[in-house]
Amino acid sequence: MQKLTSGRTLYYGKGDVLTYRTYAAPLTVEPIAESPFNGNENVIFAHNIKFSVSGETLLASFTEGDNGQVVATDSMKNFILRHSASYEGCTTEGLLAYIGKRFFERYANVTAIDIEATRLPFGQVLVQGQQGYENSKLVYRPSHNEKAHARLELVRGDGKMSTASLQCGVSDLQLIKVSGSSFFGFIRDEYTTLPESYDRPLFIFLNINWTYDKHADAMSEHSYVAAEQIRDIAHHVFHEFKTPSIQYLINQIGLRILKRFPQLTEVFFESNNRTWETIVEPEGIGQAGVYTEPRPPYGFQGFTMTRDDLAEAGGA
Ligand SMILES: O=c1[nH]c(=O)c2[nH]c(=O)[nH]c2[nH]1
Numbered sequence: 341m342q343k344l345t346s347g348r349t350l351y352y353g354k355g356d357v358l359t360y361r362t363y364a365a366p367l368t369v370e371p372i373a374e375s376p377f378n379g380n381e382n383v384i385f386a387h388n389i390k391f392s393v394s395g396e397t398l399l400a401s402f403t404e405g406d407n408g409q410v411v412a413t414d415s416m417k418n419f420i421l422r423h424s425a426s427y428e429g430c431t432t433e434g435l436l437a438y439i440g441k442r443f444f445e446r447y448a449n450v451t452a453i454d455i456e457a458t459r460l461p462f463g464q465v466l467v468q469g470q471q472g473y474e475n476s477k478l479v480y481r482p483s484h485n486e487k488a489h490a491r492l493e494l495v496r497g498d499g500k501m502s503t504a505s506l507q508c509g510v511s512d513l514q515l516i517k518v519s520g521s522s523f524f525g526f527i528r529d530e531y532t533t534l535p536e537s538y539d540r541p542l543f544i545f546l547n548i549n550w551t552y553d554k555h556a557d558a559m560s561e562h563s564y565v566a567a568e569q570i571r572d573i574a575h576h577v578f579h580e581f582k583t584p585s586i587q588y589l590i591n592q593i594g595l596r597i598l599k600r601f602p603q604l605t606e607v608f609f610e611s612n613n614r615t616w617e618t619i620v621e622p623e624g625i626g627q628a629g630v631y632t633e634p635r636p637p638y639g640f641q642g643f644t645m646t647r648d649d650l651a652e653a654g655g656a
Pocket of ligand 1: 523534584586587613639
């Protein structure tokens, strides 16, 4: 968040603003090899939004109890809900930019806005139609799988509005690969109890974040990167590669994302190792095994990748 001239930081806002917008404009994207996703009808365009503002004129509300320049957070909630209705676009990023810009226009004393949203996913149910089962266009159910999110920071300086940062991501991908993952060759010393594994049931939790070279690319359907496509790349690469570690797996996913989407400059991963604990070892690949939930604690990885990493790997 923007610093005041005194070097201080202040902000206030509203969280958990739940907006269930119906019939937003449909999104269409260019399909990629790893994903059948080509768009979203956006019949339910629902978000959990967090919104905060900053500005010099708001300091008096903290230091003097003077609310003369304060937009009540209750009004912010109403503003977000009303403008979710008037938004004519089709993406989370576009919605955030729209609400932010409209707020700047309405409240001249606000000089910085931080707005983020998690998309609340709903999936269509299957119903019998003329040619067999088809997706209902009326009945949906909430999905408890991964969720897309975006965060946008807008600033106003010299009367002009600009984007200070835009981060996009998908979180809580949970994937289990039953065979084709190993973990061996690590340091063995007096602290090592973990046996080497040549075929483990690798269960990962994964968050993937990405940034665009040009913020404008996130606002255009031609260059927009859908979270569903990033998710599908992760699915595909996990399926495709025999992985010696989660570290190597996320590197491969990152290279593929950067290769597919030249408009992105950086990809950032956070992963968790939730590999099932083996109770009955299978006799061979494709044979029966029995596993149970791993005991805490869990392992995790963090990794940032840029276009230079792709070039180094010979991918661009
Ligand atoms: O993919 C893994 N990476 C590690 O660094 C690690 N450490 C560990 O105990 N299991 C695993 N698995």
